Amino acid sequence: MKLHELIGYLHPFVDYKGENPEITSIENDNRRVNPGSLFICIKGYTVDGHDFAGAAVRNGAAAVLAERELSVNVPVIVVKDTMRAMAVLADAFYDQPSKKLYVIGITGTNGKTTTSHIIEKIFKDAGQKTGLIGTMYTKIGEQTFDVKNTTPESLTLQKTFKKMVDEQVDTAVMEVSSHALAYGRVHGTDYNVAVFTNLTQDHLDYHKTMDEYKKAKGLLFSQLGNTFNHEAPKFAVLNADDPASKDFAMLTAAHLLTYGIDNYADLQAMNISMTASGTTFDLVSPFGTMKVTIQLIGKFSIYNVLASIGAALVSGISLEAIIKSVELVKGVSGRFEVVDAGQDFSVIVDYAHTPDSLENVLKTVQQFAQKRIFCVVGCGGDRDRTKRPLMAKIACEYATNAIFTSDNPRSEDPSAIIKDMEEGVKGEVYTSIVDRREAIQHAINHAETGDVILIAGKGHETYQQIGDRTFDFDDRIVAREAIEER
Numbered sequence: 001m002k003l004h005e006l007i008g009y010l011h012p013f014v015d016y017k018g019e020n021p022e023i024t025s026i027e028n029d030n031r032r033v034n035p036g037s038l039f040i041c042i043k044g045y046t047v048d049g050h051d052f053a054g055a056a057v058r059n060g061a062a063a064v065l066a067e068r069e070l071s072v073n074v075p076v077i078v079v080k081d082t083m084r085a086m087a088v089l090a091d092a093f094y095d096q097p098s099k100k101l102y103v104i105g106i107t108g109t110n111g112k113t114t115t116s117h118i119i120e121k122i123f124k125d126a127g128q129k130t131g132l133i134g135t136m137y138t139k140i141g142e143q144t145f146d147v148k149n150t151t152p153e154s155l156t157l158q159k160t161f162k163k164m165v166d167e168q169v170d171t172a173v174m175e176v177s178s179h180a181l182a183y184g185r186v187h188g189t190d191y192n193v194a195v196f197t198n199l200t201q202d203h204l205d206y207h208k209t210m211d212e213y214k215k216a217k218g219l220l221f222s223q224l225g226n227t228f229n230h231e232a233p234k235f236a237v238l239n240a241d242d243p244a245s246k247d248f249a250m251l252t253a254a255h256l257l258t259y260g261i262d263n264y265a266d267l268q269a270m271n272i273s274m275t276a277s278g279t280t281f282d283l284v285s286p287f288g289t290m291k292v293t294i295q296l297i298g299k300f301s302i303y304n305v306l307a308s309i310g311a312a313l314v315s316g317i318s319l320e321a322i323i324k325s326v327e328l329v330k331g332v333s334g335r336f337e338v339v340d341a342g343q344d345f346s347v348i349v350d351y352a353h354t355p356d357s358l359e360n361v362l363k364t365v366q367q368f369a370q371k372r373i374f375c376v377v378g379c380g381g382d383r384d385r386t387k388r389p390l391m392a393k394i395a396c397e398y399a400t401n402a403i404f405t406s407d408n409p410r411s412e413d414p415s416a417i418i419k420d421m422e423e424g425v426k427g428e429v430y431t432s433i434v435d436r437r438e439a440i441q442h443a444i445n446h447a448e449t450g451d452v453i454l455i456a457g458k459g460h461e462t463y464q465q466i467g468d469r470t471f472d473f474d475d476r477i478v479a480r481e482a483i484e485e486r
C-alpha cells in the first residue's frame with residue numbers, strides 16, 4: 001500500500017502530500033523494521049518509541065509516524081496520538097480483517113481463558129476452523145504462538161486477524177482484558193458477540209477504583225454499537241448474577257442473552273448436583289429444559305459453561321450440538337489441574353490469583369475435602385497490592401494450612417509482598433516460606449492420606465519472574481518432583 005493511501009485513513013486530521021513510498025509493513029518496534037516499513041513511535045511506560053526512530057530509519061523504515069517532529073531523512077507524519085492512529089492504520093493496512101471473521105470477545109475478571117477454550121471447542125466440534133487469542137497463546141487451527149499479553153496491542157491484533165483470514169479461520173475467540181480496553185488495543189475490532197463473565201477485584205494498581213475498572217470492561221459492550229445490522233446481528237452475553245451486567249446492558253443496542261444460576265436468566269442452571277469428578281444440572285432455556293453433565297466442578301465452572309453455551313447459541317449452533325461439546329470438555333491447562341503421581345493425597349494446581357477466584361476454588365475444594373486443606377499461595381509483584389491481604393485472609397479462612405510464598409515477585413522484594421499478605425491475617429496461624437519450591441515441598445512433605453493441597457496463582461505458567469530474570473518454574477513439575485522425592 002502506498003503511504004498516501006494509508007495516511008488517507010487518518011483524514012481529516014492529517015493532510016500529507018509529501019513523498020509517497022510503498023509501505024511494506026507497519027511496525028512499532030525498531031527491531032522488527034524492514035526496508036519499506038512505516039515505523040510508529042509509541043510513548044511507552046518503560047521507554048519512548050520516538051527515541052528509536054533513527055534506528056528504525058537505519059533499518060530501512062520508509063516513513064515514521066510520530067507525536068512530534070523528528071530529524072530523520074524519511075517523511076515524518078505527526079499525529080496527536082500515535083497509539084490511536086496505530087489502531088486505524090493497522091485495521092486499514094490489513095484490510096479490516098475482523099470484519100471477515102466471526103469474532104467473539106470475552107471480558108471479565110475471572111474465567112476468560114477457560115470460557116474462551118470451551119467456546120473454541122464448541123465451534124471446532126461444529127466443523128469450523130477457529131482462532132484463539134488469550135493469556136496462554138495465540139492459536140490458529142492447531143498451531144500455537146507465544147504471547148506477551150492476554151490481549152495484544154492493535155498492530156499485533158490486526159496482524160493476527162489477517163493471518164487468521166489468510167488461513168481460512170471462521171471464528172476467532174478472544175480474551176479482552178480491561179487493560180486492552182482502556183488502552184484502545186481493540187479499537188476497530190468488529191465483534192459479533194461480546195461475553196461478560198464477572199467483575200470482582202483485580203488490577204486496582206492500574207484502574208484505581210472498581211468503578212473505573214467496571215467502566216473499562218463496559219467498553220467492550222459500548223463498542224458493540226448502537227445500530228441494528230439484521231444481516232449480521234450483534235449479541236451481548238451477560239451474567240445475570242453479576243450486578244455489573246445491568247450497566248453493560250445499557251451500553252449497547254446489541255441483542256441481549258443472559259445466563260445465571262441464582263437470578264432469572266435466558267439460560268439458567270437449576271437442580272445442580274456435584275461430585276468430585278463432575279457436575280449435573282438442568283439447563284432451562286427458551287428451547288426447553290435439558291439435562292447437562294459436565295466433567296468440571298465448582299459453581300464457577302457452571303458459569304463458564306453457561307457463558308459458552310450462550311455465545312454458541314446466539315451464533316446459530318444448535319443447543320443439542322453445544323451440549324454434546326460441553327459435556328466433553330475436560331478442563332483447561334493449569335485450571336483446577338490435578339497432579340497425580342500415585343500419592344494418597346490430592347494435589348491441585350490452579351491459576352487463582354484474585355481474591356474471588358481463590359475463594360471460589362477453595363470453596364470447591366472444601367465441598368469435597370475429607371481431611372485437611374493446604375493452600376500454597378503468593379501474590380504477584382508490580383500488581384494490585386490491595387488484593388494481597390484479602391487473598392491471605394481467604395486462604396486462612398478456607399484452608400486448614402495456609403502457606404504463603406512468592407508468585408512472580410517481578411521488581412518487588414518477595415518478603416515485602418508476603419508481609420503485605422500477612423497484614424490481612426494478624427493473629428491467625430499460617431506458614432510463610434519465600435521460596436516457592438520449598439513452600440510446595442513443605443506442603444507435600446506434611447500431607448497425610450486424604451488431604452488436599454491447592455497450589456494457587458500460577459496455573460499454566462512455566463516460569464517465575466524474580467527481579468528482571470525469568471526462571472523455569474512449573475508448579476505441576478515441582479509438585480510431581482516433590483511427591484517423588486518424599
Ligand SMILES: CC(=O)N[C@H]1[C@@H](OP(=O)(O)OP(=O)(O)OC[C@H]2O[C@@H](n3ccc(=O)[nH]c3=O)[C@H](O)[C@@H]2O)O[C@H](CO)[C@@H](O)[C@@H]1O[C@H](C)C(=O)N[C@@H](C)C(=O)N[C@H](CCC(=O)O)C(=O)O
Pocket residue numbers: 028029030031041042043044045046047048049052135148149150151152153177178179180
Ligand atoms: C503496562 C503495559 O501494559 N505495558 C505494555 C506496553 O509496554 P511498555 O509501555 O512498557 O512499552 P515500552 O517497552 O516502553 O516500549 C514503548 C515502545 O517502544 C518500542 N521499542 C522499545 C524498545 C526498543 O528497543 N525499540 C522499540 O522500538 C516498543 O515496541 C513500543 O512500541 O506495551 C507492550 C507492547 O504492547 C506490552 O507488552 C506491555 O504489557 C506488559 C508486558 C504488561 O505487563 N501489561 C499488563 C499490565 C497487561 O496489559 N495485562 C493485561 C491483562 C492481564 C490479565 O488480567 O489477563 C493483558 O492484556 O495482558
Ligand SMILES: Nc1ncnc2c1ncn2[C@@H]1O[C@H](COP(=O)(O)OP(=O)(O)OP(=O)(O)O)[C@@H](O)[C@H]1O
Pocket residue numbers: 108109110111112113114115135150175197198300301303304334335336350351352353356357358360361459
Ligand atoms: N467464572 C469464574 N468465576 C470466578 N472464578 C473463576 C471463574 N472461572 C475460573 N475461575 C478461577 O479463576 C482462575 C483463572 O481462570 P481463567 O484463567 O479462566 O481466568 P482469566 O479471566 O482468563 O484470568 P486472567 O485475566 O488472569 O487471564 C481459575 O484458575 C479459577 O480459579
Ligand SMILES: N[C@H](CCC[C@H](N)C(=O)O)C(=O)O
Pocket residue numbers: 150353379380381383407408457458461
Ligand atoms: N494477567 C495477570 C496474571 C497474573 C498471574 C500471577 N501469576 C501473577 O504473576 O501475578 C496479570 O498479569 O496480572
Ligand SMILES: [Mg+2]
Pocket residue numbers: 112113134135136150175
Ligand atoms: Mg486469561
